[in-house]
Amino acid sequence: MRYRLLFQDSNIVKSLLKKIAYIFAVLCIWQFVHVLGRYFDLIFPTPIQVASFLWHACADGTLIGAIWITIKRLVLGYSVSVLIGIPMGMLCSRFYILNACIGKLVLGLQTLPSICWVPLTLLWFGQTDRAILFVVTMGSLWSLIASTESSVRQIPSVYVKAARTMGARGVNLWLTVIFPAALPLIITGMKQSWAFAWRSLMSAEIYISTIGGLSIGQLLHYGREMQAMDQVMGMIFIIIAIGLIAEKVLFANVERILHKRWGFIKSSN
Amino acid sequence: MAETDVKICASHVSKAFTRDHCFIKVLEDISFSVQAGEFVAILGPSGCGKSTLLNMVAGLEPCEKGNIIVDEYHTDQPERHRMMMFQEAALFPWYNVLSNVVYGLRFKKGLTNTERKTIASYYLHMVGLDYFERAYVHELSGGMKQRVALARALAPNPQILLMDEPFSALDALTCEQLYKDVQKIWNMQHKTILLVTHNVREAVVLAQRVIVLSQRPGKILKDFPIQLPYPRYVHDVSVSALANELVNVLHTKGGVDDYIACV
Structure with a gap:
């Protein structure tokens, strides 16, 4: 037992070392290209310059503040999407008439790039937080309605039949059988919708500059205006990192637990 | 007759x-x-x-x-x-075995939750699955799944x-x-x-x-x-x-x- 644990640990260390070596190699190539191409620092900064920008931005608190503001907007806008989108999708799958009425509308709005909402929202809400939240919600809501609706339609009909013979009706049937049966697929739809929300937020933050604290998108935008390419690249790294953390930590774990329980993948022991 | x-x-x-x-x-x-x-x-x-x-x-x-x-x-x-059994066991994977059988009693009035669990255990015992109450559906074999489905169908005493x-x-x-x-x-x-x-x-x-x-x-x-x-x-x-x-x-x-x- 002890031996196995140790063995597993050393495996983790090994793969971690591999990853660090890989990242280091990429950074070396980056530095090498910079030196070889004799690029201006203004146009193409070195990894050390980007790292030093990130370090200073962390130290004076701008970065932490920006991350906080951005995450808050993301969570708020996305929560509104989830609270409206999932019930709406379920209602659409239940009532044919509702689906016939708004189904096409949802599909249409889903194809609309979220940046297209910006002119409209600027006139409606001005340069405010609400304008940004509106873009985030519009960017993620429609895909969530569409995916929830199709998730519910894909559940095996035998679950519903069995539940009905056992006396489940109406709301009870929906809460105890239809929703949990569709849950793994709904989560997949939520993941996609989260990615849409994240993209929408970044476009909204670049286009809509609000009064108050700086956000990640704004820092990126100002980086361009001030010709500070180290800031632009640094913010791109931060945006990638947040996206990865949400995907790998949040959704990957939820999906793993669901799939293990629902039996889509066999548990390892 | x-x-x-x-x-x-x-x-x-x-x-x-x-x-x-x-x-x-x-x-x-x-x-x-x-x-x-x-x-x-x-x-x-x-x-x-x-x-x-x-x-x-x-x-x-x-x-x-x-x-x-x-x-x-x-x-x-x-x-x-009148309870029904299907070609597929139609057990709910988000519940464990015991909760699946309890589901058959869920909408039966005049029972406490402990009574529901006791009845469910009794029927699981009847189909020979005493030790699998906490197991999840995907951990069971096809035959065991149908046994659970049988217990679930019998539990409301149809x-x-x-x-x-x-x-x-x-x-x-x-x-x-x-x-x-x-x-x-x-x-x-x-x-x-x-x-x-x-x-x-x-x-x-x-x-x-x-x-x-x-x-x-x-x-x-x-x-x-x-x-x-x-x-x-x-x-x-x-x-x-x-x-x-x-x-x-x-x-x-x-x-x-x-x-x-x-x-």
Whole structure:
């Protein structure tokens, strides 16, 4: 037992070392290209310059503040999407008439790039937080309605039949059988919708500059205006990192637990 | 037998579907009755509408022509006193085994949650799955899943058990064991059981009476009594003899050419 644990640990260390070596190699190539191409620092900064920008931005608190503001907007806008989108999708799958009425509308709005909402929202809400939240919600809501609706339609009909013979009706049937049966697929739809929300937020933050604290998108935008390419690249790294953390930590774990329980993948022991 | 003993009474039931502008007749003029405590099998080739018939008895599908009366009531809604088992176990993967059985009692009023759990445990014990209460559905074998489904169907203490080919996806050895168990439970509890199957031997081993349906549109070819003593085994010579007789009925009268008998 002890031996196995140790063995597993050393495996983790090994793969971690591999990853660090890989990242280091990429950074070396980056530095090498910079030196070889004799690029201006203004146009193409070195990894050390980007790292030093990130370090200073962390130290004076701008970065932490920006991350906080951005995450808050993301969570708020996305929560509104989830609270409206999932019930709406379920209602659409239940009532044919509702689906016939708004189904096409949802599909249409889903194809609309979220940046297209910006002119409209600027006139409606001005340069405010609400304008940004509106873009985030519009960017993620429609895909969530569409995916929830199709998730519910894909559940095996035998679950519903069995539940009905056992006396489940109406709301009870929906809460105890239809929703949990569709849950793994709904989560997949939520993941996609989260990615849409994240993209929408970044476009909204670049286009809509609000009064108050700086956000990640704004820092990126100002980086361009001030010709500070180290800031632009640094913010791109931060945006990638947040996206990865949400995907790998949040959704990957939820999906793993669901799939293990629902039996889509066999548990390892 | 007295009129009051009739549990299920179907008279002149017909059913047709319209699919892709095609009119498909599924069942034609089906009339039969099942006595209380009787074990009846409906045997027919696949696609003859026997599952549709069972769904109508369960109240999951409306019957268009004719009527089905259970306990003097029309079957337009599913009820807890007639529980159903399906070809797939149809267990809910988001619950463990015990909670799945408890689900059958969930909407039964006048029970506390502890009572529901006690009843569920009792029926899990009856189907021989005492040690699997905490297991998840995907951890069970096919036969175990159907046992859980059986426990779940029995837990609300229904008077009627409807079985829609529940053994057809299982291997032969598991089937044999389940035939024994079902006979034992039927002997103990005296439920009225209506079993739908395409397996001739299965019908002969389990039922007191086999209603043979023709190919689509399903008509009753013969109402065939099986007067063999219980417990019966699949490999009994008498079972084989009767199964052969039933296969002959299926072949001669219905003109079932592409039907492969499972004997």
